[in-house]
Amino acid sequence: MSTIFFDSTISDDVRREHLYNGHLFVFSPCPSAIALCDLAREMAEEAFAPLDPREAQHSLPVEDFVAILAKLKPAFIHHPKSKQLIQGILQESGCDLNKTYFDVPRLRTATSDGYLSSGIAYAFHPHRDTWYSAPQCQINWWLPVYEITSENGMAFHPRYWSQPVKNGSRDYNYAQWNKESRKNAAKHIKTDTRKQPHPEEPLELDPQLRLVTKVGGMILFSGAQMHSTVPNTSGYTRFSIDFRTVHFDDAMAQRGAPNIDSACTGTSLGDFLRGSDFCSIQESLVTFYDNKSFTDVPTSQKIAIPH
Numbered sequence: 001m002s003t004i005f006f007d008s009t010i011s012d013d014v015r016r017e018h019l020y021n022g023h024l025f026v027f028s029p030c031p032s033a034i035a036l037c038d039l040a041r042e043m044a045e046e047a048f049a050p051l052d053p054r055e056a057q058h059s060l061p062v063e064d065f066v067a068i069l070a071k072l073k074p075a076f077i078h079h080p081k082s083k084q085l086i087q088g089i090l091q092e093s094g095c096d097l098n099k100t101y102f103d104v105p106r107l108r109t110a111t112s113d114g115y116l117s118s119g120i121a122y123a124f125h126p127h128r129d130t131w132y133s134a135p136q137c138q139i140n141w142w143l144p145v146y147e148i149t150s151e152n153g154m155a156f157h158p159r160y161w162s163q164p165v166k167n168g169s170r171d172y173n174y175a176q177w178n179k180e181s182r183k184n185a186a187k188h189i190k191t192d193t194r195k196q197p198h199p200e201e202p203l204e205l206d207p208q209l210r211l212v213t214k215v216g217g218m219i220l221f222s223g224a225q226m227h228s229t230v231p232n233t234s235g236y237t238r239f240s241i242d243f244r245t246v247h248f249d250d251a252m253a254q255r256g257a258p259n260i261d262s263a264c265t266g267t268s269l270g271d272f273l274r275g276s277d278f279c280s281i282q283e284s285l286v287t288f289y290d291n292k293s294f295t296d297v298p299t300s301q302k303i304a305i306p307h
């Protein structure tokens, strides 16, 4: 059973507890989220000018489209305003900036009708972020940059909150992935040969849940939540922003969602920056998580992976 909380005013401590139990939160756009979407739209519109970024896929050769995204996406991630606006979002959402760490916001695109579904516009198959070395206490924040519909958003697969799935996370190590693959994403235009942790058994994707918010409306969910990119049949490229947070005390205490099927190694914690001053999370914590493995998960939280 999961609950969707709309514009909840409960404290961040209680909210995180609910997220670790598989519940979802949806928020109306706050001023900093609107400003972050404005920034993304301005940058996208400049990059695709004179075309509308949502429709550019219909008039550009796929290689040109990829070349534009290959510049636009890192420019957005590293724009000095991006970090400040995330700080604003966290503050406006009741997070303690001294304890909440975030990673830089990503600008994502999902093109329509299979125009481009690999490499830089990777269409995410059903997955948990925790298969990709995310800590169990990771919280994902997702917001659309333009209006979305049910046909070009994202989907949750709630039955898998408590049901383990056989998956390829055992072969995934964060540091190794970064070293070998990420810088080459723009080269993977038509097919993607990078090794991703996929489900290794058929999933029942229905019933699935799709949440449609206004521009800048935010969906918060645990990194352990099974989610996927909706096959886009809307006719428009979807632009969205996502970023992740971890609360320092939870990371220290190894609190978070139960790990029911992830066996990856390494950690993404080294990417996280403190909300108050953008300092990196402390090295000893990253090292601790780096050396942790699935066998360290308390047995009370672990369910055998079916074969």
Ligand SMILES: [Fe+2]
Residues within 6 Å of the ligand: 124, 127, 128, 129, 227
């Ligand atoms: Fe994800």
